[in-house]
Amino acid sequence: MKISVIIPVYNAGKYISRAVESALQFKEVCEIILIEDHSPDNALEVCWQLVKKYDRVKLFRHEDGKNHGAGMSRNLGIEKATGDLLAFLDADDYYLPNRFEAEKSLFQNSEVDGVYGALGVHYYSEYAKSEYYKVFGDRLTTVYQRHSPTSVFPGQLGMRGSFGLFSIDTLTIRREALFNKMNIFFKDLRIHEDSEFFFRLSYYLDLYPGILESPIAMRGVHEHNRITEIETKKIKPCTTKILLWKEIRTWSEEEAEISEDIKLHIRRMHQSFQIANAPLLKKGILIIKYLVFDYPLIRNGLYNINFRKLSTQIF
The missing domain is CATH 3.90.550.10 (Spore Coat Polysaccharide Biosynthesis Protein SpsA; Chain A)
Known part of the structure; x- marks a missing residue:
């Protein structure tokens, strides 16, 4: 060795x-x-x-x-x-x-x-x-x-x-x-x-x-x-997490063998940090988009996320 x-x-x-x-x-x-x-x-x-x-x-x-x-x-x-x-x-x-x-x-x-x-x-x-x-x-x-x-x-x-x-x-x-x-x-x-x-x-x-x-x-x-x-927030942790999950999202969407439910999970992780780091008005727009486009998928069992917990973290 x-x-x-x-x-x-x-x-x-x-x-x-x-x-x-x-x-x-x-x-x-x-x-x-x-x-x-x-x-x-x-x-x-x-x-x-x-x-x-x-x-x-x-x-x-x-x-x-x-x-x-x-x-x-x-x-x-x-x-x-x-x-x-x-x-x-x-x-x-x-x-x-x-x-x-x-x-x-x-x-x-x-x-x-x-x-x-x-x-x-x-x-x-x-x-x-x-x-x-x-x-x-x-x-x-x-x-x-x-x-x-x-x-x-x-x-x-x-x-x-x-x-x-x-x-x-x-x-x-x-x-x-x-x-x-x-x-x-x-x-x-x-x-x-x-x-x-x-x-x-x-x-x-x-x-x-x-x-x-x-x-x-x-x-x-x-x-x-x-x-x-x-x-200690001298560098905003949410900002760095957005960049991290953006990279992971880009990679996952280019990797053909990754399943659709995992890709969706990664997409939502990226979006959750975007919401958390957004100004108040944009937060509301992103949350509405989440409820309209993504929540039906969650309800159907394609993605498991506790939105109540997510919104608590955001606000």
Whole structure:
């Protein structure tokens, strides 16, 4: 088992050494691929220091030297990787010693395309904890139950009740399966690019649960996380969700094998965020459109949604 760990690096000079060294503890990790994404801090200098210090660390940048975001940086890492398995790590996060314990046995089964696990929380400062504990607490980011691969895609769509969340730091993929079954890796989104990737990944690949009850990696929370800006509404979460579901909707409508009821479900998820983010007058128009055109379909059993709950969320 040879694992390539891919780390996009942007404005993470303070944290990248810990991330790299957490991956170096595993003999199964054959290389750590850093993609330095035109950082405004000293991250590039720190990356070069790590390359000089550790033989398994490799450094790449985009050809034009410009910033392309985490998704495009991961794509470059996938392109450069040589391991038979691919794992990901954000530059301000780190792995725990049990990171690949489940993978060692699961990937002996050739039917396993990918494995996912649970993510914990680490606060880098007391200030970060005081600011963001209400967002993350000490909760695990995890899928709540052990699902079969066929249940993962509808589970993410909300069609299997309370499902939970994936984390990019806890995902390990068979490289061959990724190249053979998906024609697009990460899309060029600045926010939620990993969530969009998970939807398509779980449709095309057979993903299995690893360790879900305890963390195998830690999310590093500090003052400048992208996700904290969203969760604390410095960036409007509804706006970013609209863009996410628009991408998923476009993909689903172009994918001929996706059933019509799932396409309808995705369409309604996209519309619900559009309604939630609309001005008051437009909200009313969108809700009337929903009642006139979509509610009969719901009544006929083609789509299961609690409109009362939706309208409560909107207002």
